[in-house]
Amino acid sequence: xxxxxxxxxxxxxxxxxxxxxPRLSSxxxxxxxxxxxxxxxxxxxxxxxxxxEPAPNAAADAELVMLxxxxxxxxxxxxxxxxxxxxxxxxQGRTLRADxxxxxxxxxxxxxxxxxxxxxxxxxxxxxxxxxVDEGLALGVATELRARFQPEGVLAARSAVxxxxxxxxxxxxxxxxxxxxxxxxxxPPTWTLRARRAVQDPxxxxxxxxxxxxxxxxxxVFYAPYFSHPDPTAGPRSGFLQPDFGxxxxxxxxxxxxYVWAISPHQDLTVSPRLHEKVRPLLGFEYRRRFWSGDILxxxxxxxxxxxxxxxxxxxxxxxxxxxxxxxxxxxxxxxxWGFGAERASDDLxxxxxxxxxxxxxxxxxxxxxxxxxxxxxxERQTPASYATLRTVSFQGLLEQDGSERLPLVLPQGExxxxxxxxxxxxxxxxxxxxxxxERSEGVDxxxxxxxxxxxxxxIMGPGLVVSPFAETRADYYRFGPNTPGQADQxxxxxxxxxxxxxxxxxxxxxxxxxxxxxxxVMAAIGSQGGADPVIxxxxxxxxxxxxxxxxxxxxxxxxxxxxxxxRISAGLRATARTDAGATVTGLIGRRWRSDAEPAxxxxxxxxxRASDWVGAVQVDFGDRLQANVRSRLRDxxxxxxxxxxxxxARLGRFAxxxxxLNVDGALNAGDRVEELAADISARLVDGxxxxxxxxxxxxxxxxxxxxxxxxxxxxxxxxxxxxxRSETFDRRLxxxxxxxxxxxxxTLGVIGGGD
Numbered sequence: 001x002x003x004x005x006x007x008x009x010x011x012x013x014x015x016x017x018x019x020x021x022p023r024l025s026s027x028x029x030x031x032x033x034x035x036x037x038x039x040x041x042x043x044x045x046x047x048x049x050x051x052x053e054p055a056p057n058a059a060a061d062a063e064l065v066m067l068x069x070x071x072x073x074x075x076x077x078x079x080x081x082x083x084x085x086x087x088x089x090x091x092q093g094r095t096l097r098a099d100x101x102x103x104x105x106x107x108x109x110x111x112x113x114x115x116x117x118x119x120x121x122x123x124x125x126x127x128x129x130x131x132x133v134d135e136g137l138a139l140g141v142a143t144e145l146r147a148r149f150q151p152e153g154v155l156a157a158r159s160a161v162x163x164x165x166x167x168x169x170x171x172x173x174x175x176x177x178x179x180x181x182x183x184x185x186x187x188p189p190t191w192t193l194r195a196r197r198a199v200q201d202p203x204x205x206x207x208x209x210x211x212x213x214x215x216x217x218x219x220x221v222f223y224a225p226y227f228s229h230p231d232p233t234a235g236p237r238s239g240f241l242q243p244d245f246g247x248x249x250x251x252x253x254x255x256x257x258x259y260v261w262a263i264s265p266h267q268d269l270t271v272s273p274r275l276h277e278k279v280r281p282l283l284g285f286e287y288r289r290r291f292w293s294g295d296i297l298x299x300x301x302x303x304x305x306x307x308x309x310x311x312x313x314x315x316x317x318x319x320x321x322x323x324x325x326x327x328x329x330x331x332x333x334x335x336x337x338w339g340f341g342a343e344r345a346s347d348d349l350x351x352x353x354x355x356x357x358x359x360x361x362x363x364x365x366x367x368x369x370x371x372x373x374x375x376x377x378x379x380e381r382q383t384p385a386s387y388a389t390l391r392t393v394s395f396q397g398l399l400e401q402d403g404s405e406r407l408p409l410v411l412p413q414g415e416x417x418x419x420x421x422x423x424x425x426x427x428x429x430x431x432x433x434x435x436x437x438x439e440r441s442e443g444v445d446x447x448x449x450x451x452x453x454x455x456x457x458x459x460i461m462g463p464g465l466v467v468s469p470f471a472e473t474r475a476d477y478y479r480f481g482p483n484t485p486g487q488a489d490q491x492x493x494x495x496x497x498x499x500x501x502x503x504x505x506x507x508x509x510x511x512x513x514x515x516x517x518x519x520x521x522v523m524a525a526i527g528s529q530g531g532a533d534p535v536i537x538x539x540x541x542x543x544x545x546x547x548x549x550x551x552x553x554x555x556x557x558x559x560x561x562x563x564x565x566x567x568r569i570s571a572g573l574r575a576t577a578r579t580d581a582g583a584t585v586t587g588l589i590g591r592r593w594r595s596d597a598e599p600a601x602x603x604x605x606x607x608x609x610r611a612s613d614w615v616g617a618v619q620v621d622f623g624d625r626l627q628a629n630v631r632s633r634l635r636d637x638x639x640x641x642x643x644x645x646x647x648x649x650a651r652l653g654r655f656a657x658x659x660x661x662l663n664v665d666g667a668l669n670a671g672d673r674v675e676e677l678a679a680d681i682s683a684r685l686v687d688g689x690x691x692x693x694x695x696x697x698x699x700x701x702x703x704x705x706x707x708x709x710x711x712x713x714x715x716x717x718x719x720x721x722x723x724x725x726r727s728e729t730f731d732r733r734l735x736x737x738x739x740x741x742x743x744x745x746x747x748t749l750g751v752i753g754g755g756d
Contacts, residue, residue, distance in 0.1 A: 066089065066090040068086075068087070068088045068089075069083040069084060069085055069086065069087045069088070069101075070084060070085025070086055071083070071084040071085050079104065079105040079106040080102055080103060080104050080105065081102070081103045081105065082100070082101070082102050082103075083100070083101040084099070084100050084101075085099070086099075087099065087100065087101050087112075094118060094119065095118070095119045096112075096116070096117070096118050097115070097116070097117040097118075098112040098113065098114055098115065098116045098117070099113065099114025099115055100112070100113050100114050101113075109132060110132065111130070111131070111132045112128075112130070112131050112132075113129070113130040113131075114129075114130075115127070115129070116128040116129070116130065116131050116142075125147070125148040126145070126146065126147040126148070127144075127145070127146040127147070127148075128142040128143065128144060128145045128146070128160075129143050129144040130142065130143050130144075131143075140161070140162035141159065141160070141161055141162075142159065142160040143158070143159050143160075144156075144158065144159075145157045145159070145160040145170065153175070153176075153177045154175070154176055154177070155170075155173065155174070155175045155207075156173070156174045156175075157170035157171060157172060157173045157174075157198070158171050158172040159171050159172075167199050167200065167201055167202070168199070168200040168202070169197070169198075169199055169200075170197070170198045170199070170200065171196070171197055172195075172196065172197075173194070173195045173196075173197070173198040173209065174192055174193070174194050175192065175193045175195075175198075175207070176189045176191060176192040176193065176717065177717045177746070177747040177749075178190045178191060178192075178715070178716060178717035178718070178747075179716055179717070188215075188217060188218035189717070190216065190217060190715050190716075190717055190718045191214065191215065191216050191217075191717065191718055191746055192214075192215045192218075193209065193212055193213070193214055193215075193227070193749075194212070194213045194215060195209035195210060195211055195212040195213070195227075196210055196211040197209070197210040197211070198210070204237065205230060205237065206228050206229070206230055206237070206239075207228060207229060207230075208226065208227070208228035209224075209226070209227045209228065210225070210226060211223075211225060212224045212225075212226070212227040229749050237260075237262050238259075238260060238261050238262045239259070239260060240257065240258070240259050240260075241258040241259065241260055241270070242258075242749075242751050242752045243255060243256060243257045243258070243752060244256040244258075244274075244752075245742075246739060246740060246741035246742070247277075247739060247740050247741075248355065248737055248738065248739030248740075249310060249311060249312070249736075249737045249738055249739070250278070250279075250308065250309075250310055250311070250312050250353060250355075250734070250737055251276040251277065251278055251279060251312065251354070251355070252276055252277025252278035252279075252312055253276075253277040254274055254275060254276045254277065255274070255275050256272050256273070256274035256275075256284070257272070257273060257274075258270050258271070258272040258284075259271050259272075266289060266290040266291075267287070267288060267289035267290070268287075268288055269285065269286070269287050269288075270285065270286040270287075271283070271284070271285050272284035272285065272286075277312075278308070278312030279305055279308055279312060279314065280303060280304065280305045281303065282301050282302070282303040282354060283301060283302050283303065284299070284300070284301040285298075285299065285300060285301070286298070286299035287299070291330070293330045293331050293332070294328060294329050294330030294331055294339070295328070295329065296326070296327065296328035297326065297327050297328075298324065298325075298326040299324075299325050299326075299358070300322060300323050300324035300325060300326075301322050301323055301354070301356060302320065302321070302322035303320075303321055303322065303354075304318060304319070304320050304321070305318065305319070305321060306318055306319070307349075307733075308353065309733040309734060309735070310733070310734045310735035310736060310737055311735075319346075320346070321346040321347065321350055322345075322346050322350070323344065323345040323346065323350055323351060323356065324342060324343075324344055325342065325343055325358045325361070325363065326340070326341065326342040326363075327339070327340070327341045327342075327363040327364070328340050328341075332379075335381050335382065335383050336379065336380070336381045337379070337380050337381075338378065338379040338380070339364055339377075339378060340364065340376065340377045340378070341363025341364035341366075341374065341375060341376045342363070342375045343359070343363065343368060343373035343374055343375055343396065344373060344375065344396060345373065345396065345398070348396075348397065348398040348399070348400075348402070349398075349731065349732065349734060351370075351398070352731065352734060353734065355739075359373060359398075363376070364376045364378055364391075365378055365380070365389065365391065366391075366393060368395075370398065371397070371398050371399050371402075372395055372396070372397055372398060372399075372402070373395065373396040373398065374393060374394075374395055375393070375394045375395075375396075376391055376392065376393045376394075377391065377392050378390065378391035378392075379391075385418065385419045385421060386416075386417060386418045386419065387415070387416070387417050388414075388415065388416040388417075389414060389415050389416075390412055390413075390414040391410070391412060391413055391414070392409075392410055392411050392412045392413075393409075393410040393413065394407075394409050394410070395407040395408070400731070400732060403442075404441075405440065405441040405442035405443070406440060406442060406443050407440070408438035408439060408440050408539070409438070409439045409440070410436065410437065410438055411437050411438075411439060412435075412436075412437060413434075413435070413436040413437075414434065414435045414436075415432070415433070415434045416432065416433050416434075417430060417431065417432040417433075418430070418431045418432075424455060425455070425457065426457055427455050427456055427457030427469075428455070428456055428457070429453065429454070429455050430453070430454045430455075431452075431453050432451070432452050432453070432454070433449075433450065433451040433452075434448075434449075434450045434451075434560060435447075435448065435449045435450070436448045436539070436540070436560075438539060444480055444481055444482075444537055445480070445481030446478065446479070446480050446481070446537055446539060447478070447479045447480075448476060448477065448478050448479075448560065448561075449476070449477045450474055450475065450476045450477075450560050451474065451475055452472065452473055452474030452475065453472070453473060453474075454470070454471065454472040454473075455470065455471050455472075456468060456469070456470040456471075457469055457470075463505075464505060464506060464507075465503060465504075465505050466503070466504045466505070466506070467501065467502075467503050468501065468502040468503070468504075469499075469500070469501045470499065470500060470501070470502070470525075470554060471497070471498070471499040472497060472498050472499070472554060472555070473495070473496070473497035473498075474495070474496055474497070474560075475493070475494070475495045476492075476493065476494050476495075476496070476560065477491075477492075477493050478491065478492040478493070478535070478536055479491050479492075480492075480535065480537060490535050492533050492535040492536055494530060494531060494533055494536075494563075495528070496527070496528045496530075496531045496563050496565075497527070497528045498525050498526065498527040498528070498554045498555055498564075499525065499526060499554075500523065500524050500525025500526060500554060501523075501524060501525075502521065502522070502523040502524075502552060503521070503522050503523075504519050504520065504521040504522075504574075505519065505520050506518075506519045507519065513579055513580045513581075514577065514578070514579050514580075515577070515578050516575070516576070516577045516578075517574075517575065517576045517577075518573070518574075518575045519573070519574040519575065520571075520572075520573055521552060521570075521571070521572050521573070521574060521590070522569065522570070522571045523552045523554070523569065523570040523571075524567075524568075524569045525554045525567070525568055525569075526566070526567050527554070527555065527563070527564055527565050527566055527567075527568070528565060529565045529566065530565070531562075531563025531564075531565050532562075532563065532565065532598065532599070532600040536561060537561070538561045538562055538600075539561055540558075540559035540560060540561050541557055541558055541559045541560075541561050541562040544557065544558050544605060545604060545605055545606050545633075545668075546592060546605060546606035546607050546612050546615065547606070547615045547617075547631065547633065548588045548590070548615050548616065548617040548631065551570050551572060551588075551590050551591075551592060551615060552570050552572070552590075556568075556592070556607060557601075557605075557607070562600060562601070564594075564598065564601075564607065565596075565598065566594055566595045566596045566598070567594065567595035568592060568593065568594045568595070569592070569593045570590060570591070570592045570593075571590055571591065571593075572588055572589060572590020572591070573588070573589055573590065574586075574587070574588045575587050575588075582623065583621065583622045583623065584619075584620075584621045585618070585619070585620050585621075586618070586619045587616070587617065587618040587619070588616060588617050589614065589615070589616035590614070590615060590616070591611065591612050591613065591614050591615065591636070592606075592607075592611070592612040593610065593611050593612075594607070594609075594610050594611070594612075595610070596610065597609050597610050603667055603668060604668040604669065606633065609636070611636050612636065613633050613634055613635050613636050613642055614633070614634040614635075614636070614639070615632070615633050615634075616631070616632050616634075617629075617630065617631045617632075618630045624651050625650065625651055625652075626648070626649075626650045626651075627648070627649045627650075628646075628647065628648040628649075629645075629646070629647050629648075630644075630645070630646040630647075631643075631644075631645045631646075632644050632645075632646075640665075641663065641665070642664075642665045642667075642668060643663065643664050643665065643668060644661065644662070644663045645660075645661075645662050645663075646660065646661045647659065647660040647661075648660075654683055654684040654685075655681070655682070655683050655684075656681070656682045656683075657679065657680065657681045657682070658679065658680045658681075659677070659678070659679045659680075660676075660677070660678045660679075661676070661677050661678075662674060662675070662676045662677075662678075663675045673700050674700065675698070675699040675700045676696060676697065676698055676699060676705070677696075677697050677699055678694075678695065678696040678697070679693075679694065679695060680692070680693075680694040681693045681694070688713050688714055688715045689711070689712070689713050690711075690712045690713075690714070691709075691710070691711055691712070692708070692709070692710040692712065693708070693709055693710075694706075694707065694708045694709075695707040695708070703728040703729070704726065704727070704728045705727065705728070705729055706725070706726075706727050707725065707726050707727075708723065708724070708725045708726075709723070709724045709725075710722065710723040710724070711723075716747075717746070717747040718744075718745060718746050718747065719743075719744075719745045720742075720743070720744055720745075721741075721742070721743040721744075722740075722741075722742055723740070723741045723742075723743070724738070724739070724740050725738065725739050725740075725741075726738035726739075
């Protein structure tokens with residue numbers, strides 16, 4: 001016996017299981033809506049001739065309802081149509097299941113009962129024991145309603161009523177985004193929100209509660225006469241976000257309450273007033289907008305306040321203060337992009353005084369940090385064989401010694417390079433050009449134009465030797481403004497070049513489960529003299545060092561302003577060991593010899609003498625269990641430590657730790673020795689609880705630059721963080737500071753306490 005073809009009795013007749021709905025077209029986003037559409041379709045069977053014709057258009061296909069049941073019966077005496085036994089209705093991506101469905105033709109009522117289940121197109125599921133609606137869909141009632149939202153969220157109600165206005169009213173409601181044990185219910189969810197009454201507004205996609213109680217592990221902890229949150233399936237909308245609050249030594253206790261205005265589906269504005277115990281309020285804002293070719297983000301803050309020290313004591317005059325961070329990135333076509341980044345603060349201590357984050361976030365090709373802000377406007381083109389960029393850049397220093405009059409305004413800086421597709425002498429040819437124009441309100445203005453060509457070829461010879469000859473030449477033109485008024489501009493031109501060869505010999509040995517590669521490398525080159533013109537000011541190579549990353553470069557000096565002349569040889573040894581399980585250890589050690597010392601290079605560059613210090617690096621990667629990275633520089637001759645940067649991270653059972661040690665000799669850092677130790681240690685305790693301790697300590701001055709202690713709870717649907725932080729650093733009148741923060745996060749409801 002086939003489904004939909006059960007024999008009828010009395011005045012019952014057989015109906016087609018798949019028909020097109022003839023008249024009811026209004027919709028209601030509840031399980032009853034699909035029930036009504038399916039049953040209405042059964043009430044008016046279509047002739048076989050019409051049913052066999054293909055759908056005239058996509059709209060007609062979208063209206064097709066597929067109904068399956070073990071038994072489909074029309075009773076003309078009672079005026080009802082009944083579907084029984086594994087009832088299944090499909091309509092526009094939705095699937096309805098029930099044990100029994102009755103459509104009363106006389107009064108237009110539809111009733112579905114027995115495990116009513118609706119799976120929506122987005123994957124969300126709704127359940128009810130029984131549901132009844134009228135033919136016009138204006139009124140509807142469901143009992144023991146349950147709904148499962150995607151990706152997370154479960155709602156249950158004793159009863160639900162659909163009103164003519166479109167609202168869904170629910171009585172005795174329970175909502176949670178935690179996993180629910182439906183078998184024994186012995187362990188309650190981590191949190192639940194219970195309410196006497198709730199209203200689901202399909203237009204605003206908000207759920208509002210009356211007499212709401214938040215329970216944690218089944219224990220009531222918070223009561224609110226009114227509470228609302230977005231439907232978990234809803235998109236962006238206007239409303240209040242979760243607050244941020246905490247306390248620190250400068251601001252005292254503070255409370256921030258964001259409000260988001262969803263201007264349109266592609267733009268929104270968030271306004272965040274923040275109140276402080278010790279100083280005046282601050283108003284934060286964030287504007288986001290998407291375009292067809294890209295997006296922009298603007299965030300900042302503004303206040304009217306005097307300066308204040310590390311204790312929150314105010315001094316000086318009132319002034320409007322603030323900051324703005326903005327970024328935009330847009331695609332012109334497949335190869336071209338353009339964008340901008342803006343970073344500005346009213347004064348260099350503003351961000352630190354108010355504990356504002358964002359300095360050092362990427363906002364373009366050039367990235368600033370907490371000591372220097374960068375604003376830029378750029379356009380870029382990149383293909384597999386070429387690259388071009390043109391950008392304007394300005395800087396704002398945040399350190400006491402930074403003077404805005406000495407920081408340059410770059411108007412503009414550009415680069416272009418092209419790899420030729422046709423090889424020259426079987427090698428790769430690269431053409432490159434660059435320009436830069438720097439202006440200052442005080443100091444020397446400068447302009448530069450450079451153009452050059454380079455060539456390199458790799459040969460494999462004899463017993464596996466890799467021989468790579470290379471050559472490079474470049475022409476530079478400079479113009480410098482006067483140091484003092486009345487002086488004439490100075491011009492300088494130079495032509496530089498370098499040629500040589502790099503030879504390496506990879507030696508491979510493989511044993512069971514392990515492969516080892518040992519590779520001696522030698523690079524020899526001759527560079528032109530005369531590159532160190534005293535007229536040329538070093539603008540773009542002020543902070544660099546010969547290390548393992550550039551040991552074998554023909555010209556170790558980066559960028560354009562510095563040039564390494566004369567003869568030089570670099571020699572080193574590279575080695576790699578790899579297991580079949582993926583664990584690797586790599587290392588390099590080497591040094592550089594030069595025919596003559598070059599006064600233009602300082603001791604910190606490792607190129608000031610005829611022989612460089614020894615440089616080396618080791619990397620260990622055993623996956624999550626152990627990772628290490630060690631970079632060092634040892635003095636020529638005595639092998640005394642000049643620089644050591646060592647970091648290791650490991651995980652063992654419930655514990656994870658990361659430690660970094662940095663030691664820089666004072667001779668490399670203008671006489672100031674640097675020795676720091678940083679560590680971060682985490683331990684998983686019990687039942688979702690963990691602890692974290694982190695610090696960064698200046699061992700030379702014996703102070704903690706930063707320290708943090710946190711106790712964290714986290715499970716599938718919530719987290720709690722109690723964090724204490726302290727800094728002992730001084731920056732003018734801002735001294736040591738400490739703070740305490742509580743963060744509570746409930747999945748789908750948001751985070752209270754904010755921040756990362």
